[in-house]
Amino acid sequence: MSEPAVADTRRLNSKPQDLTDAYGPPSNFLEIDVYDPQIVGVGRNRYTTYEVRMKTNLPIFKLKDSCVRRRYSDFEWLKNELERDSKIVVPPLPGKALKRQLPFRGDEGLFEESFLEERRAGLEQFINRIAGHPLAQNERCLHMFLQEESIDRNYIPGKV
């Protein structure tokens, strides 16, 4: 028996897919929205908070639907915690905009609408990127940031 001239390129046998798997909701649903900037405080002690709302079906997150308010320095805290404790390359945050904090500006400075929108979009991109990272999902700081009312800066860092 001589071997065939053309290689056998037929597909390997594969298991048929269950229809509920094929048409059901995917197991990787994760959406985080950063919106509704609100200015808190008076005078020179004002700052902006954003609503961070997460919807997910990943089992690693305790709450499938959570909503918290966070300010820019909270995002900075999360970035620092992850850079210190995990091996992840953490994506960049939108800029600190120190210049906008100086007096005698022609515009609203840190509370200028276009700036807030730019910052909001950057924060949303940052948190979505990091929350989808399998290694970041193991860090307690991420869960506390996303799902607890307030951030306890004296928490004990560690894995979930």
Next chain:
Amino acid sequence: MSFFGFGQSADIDIVLNDAETRKKAEHKSEDGRKDKYFLFFDGETVSGKLNVTLKYPGKRLEHNGIKIEFIGQIELYYDRGNHHEFVSLVKDLARPGELTQSQTYDFEFTHVEKPYESYTGQNVKLRYFLRATVSRRLSDISKELDIVVHTLSTYPELNSSIKMEVGIEDCLHIEFEYNKSKYHLKDVIVGKIYFLLVRIKIKHMEIDIIKRETTGTGPNVYHENDTVAKYEIMDGAPVRGESIPIRLFLAGYEITPTMRDINKKFSVRYYLNLVLIDEEERRYFKQQEITLWRKGDIVRKSMSHQAISAAQRFEGSSNPEKSQSKNAEDDS
């Protein structure tokens, strides 16, 4: 070259006896150019003629001997001075004396061993060549003729498929399968990826062929990786239970047979790299070594039991006899 103007010199030329009939093979040189050379196999005789043509007719050419060598050597680029000769044969064609007219000498290297395939890589080169030398007091006249050697193998006795389950706990589990572990250079990689768990957002999946050239020994080992093929096999997000087929034709890529520890100087190995990329450009990958071998052009009898077991793994193979009844004209 002569310092004193009109000394005698000669052109030498090596011509193989079977130059008309012998096949040529393409081989890439160090600078990337592709040239054709006469193709030889292990055990073949290398025979031909050396033509010594005097430049100035009438004048004599004094010499200290004429010889021709057949050499197989390994050259490491970081150590150019040292050539490692693993084959070195010499035929003396003429004793020291003088030539009064152009001459032709016959030579034959009978059934020469050529144990390794010719290879030109990033950091190492293995080549075979004939070198003819007319020795002279001041400067030798020499000429080299490179040839290319291919090493052939037959279908391996054992060629199991590669099947494995890999993943990241609670995030991504896949089972991948490749139909063989040893492929010839014109073969087709047939496989599939089965998704068991998908909790990350995958954007696409590709399969790469990576060539790893290893030179040096002990603490001086150096690996050079080169991606010789990239082939997208899935565009979009899979869900659990989905099977993605793989069909990758090797003939279009610049690959060589696997070379393991050649003369203890270098290795060339190939890996299949399955890469999944998520929406944030994160890459998840699994590398698996495969063996590549060169198939000869001669029609060979297949091992019928192997053909049957191979057919049973394929779709539409309710009748295994079908795959054996195709006509046999090997086209590689």
